[in-house]
Amino acid sequence: MQNRISPFLISILCIGIAVLYIPMLVLIGYSFNASALVSVWGGFSTTWYTQLVRNDQILDAAWLSLKIGVVVSTGALILGTLAAIALVRFKRFRGRLLLTGMVNAPLVMPEIITGITQLLLFISMLQLFGWPHRGFTTIVIAHIAFCSAYVTITVQSRLFSADRSLEEAAMDLGAGPVRAFIDTTLPAIAPALASSWLLSFTLSLDDLVISSFVSGPGASTLPMVIFSKVKLGVSPDVNALASLIICLVGVCVLFTGYLMRRTEQRRVLDAQMAEL
């Protein structure tokens, strides 16, 4: 039974994967189209890529998005990990239910609602305290709020399965709880931390709806610029930009996946060696 898999299931699996990938592959193919007309193939060319480098609007937006992404993913990693530790390690505390709810809600809350409500908060705060001005700061805060939820979910499941006996051993040997955690459990959850940092980074880099709401004049992130171009139809320079982003993200994810797998294998190997 274990290895019996019907041809029907295999074909659906293949169709599903094809559906996921064909549009992106076609897009990458079109990005090398010399013709500015999307329906005509005018031969191979890298014109659109060279035009991209000269487009200041896109470069500025990309730089802003990267800056936001780094700050957001670092902030979300810290807050999300703290929330995960709180939820896994402290079984009872005041506000536990509230924290659980707030950690899970952003995953299913439509972005458009989160965006509107956060903008209304920022506007009211600006009126009351004179801070924060809409732009970099507000985008960062809004992104951290939803990215930290993803971090918590990822780290939480890893913490659940992490072996606590090493940490307890360290504490029995006289280490304080913080020290014991840093020396034993932190290395064990490191792959989850790395992947959730990366996940936050890509989520932040990709967000259009929340950024559009909380951003102010002059602060346009890359998705905002792409969206305003794409609304008018297919444009060849967006094809080039999209291909670049898709390939870059793909390579990054595959490489991290490979690294995580290798460290995981090494950890298992070390554990086996230690027992011999």
Next chain:
Amino acid sequence: MTQGITQQVPAPNAPRAIGSGWFERHGKWFIILPPLLFLLIFFLIPFAFAFTISFADTAVRVPPFTDILTVSPDWHIHITLNLGNFKYLFTDEVYGLAYFYSLKTAFFSTLICLALGYPMALGLARTSKSTQSILLLIIILPFWTSFLLRVYALEGIIRETGLLNTALLWLGVIDHPLKIMRTTYAVYAGIVYSYLPFMVLPLFATLEKLDHSLLEAAGDLGSPPWRAFLDVTLPLSVPGIIAGSMLVFIPAIGEFVIPTLLGGPNNLMIGRVLWDEFFGNRDWPVASAVAIAFLVLLVGPIALYQHYSTKQLES
């Protein structure tokens, strides 16, 4: 091996030989409070603001709405509640239609996702462990790449001169190109394409844990495979079906990018109405009221999702 040894070690529940100072007792708040306060201020409290502003009136000023709470010079506090925004939602049929249309679109997209995603997850669960991890990576990878760009990429397939029409014309299946772009079908295609991984992953998580001996037992007792599927696999995968469906259904209702880029002028989903009310009409109180009403609609599905996903996490 590892498990066998660690299990023999009794969990040291004995009190630790460290002083029970202030830090020992209250130290945990250093971990709990930062995320709790941050999410409280920047995620939960904003909903209270939206709720309040939904009772305000539009005004020509910055920000463009009136104050709910005013204090007159003689220290009388006046609360002005304007229920007109909510009344407006019921009288102007655009909102009712948009809510209905969003629910309908999300519902059918979820069904299509389930029809495609269930066999995928089942196939995935039955492949060998080594192929499984590779296939899983292949299915997750699109989730990491830009959502906006994937929706955009879909346009290259379904537009009149796109790959789908070119292929069908070449094969002789159709005589003239199908009009998919700017129709409801394009919105369905966009949602299914973007949210398929969200359906497959929770389904796979439940199907993977399924006890194969149950299926074997059903087979031994004379059940044909389809019967065993209906009696064993399907009922046991209900939590995965619900979790996956909600992960598609909930964000699909509020979808803005897909109906804007792929849909036509008739595809007025609630996300689009909200966006236009906010950026086009600059009517923030009505937009807040739409958002609050939308949120009320979502409470049921979200509660359902939370219930089944925590159940899955615990098992």
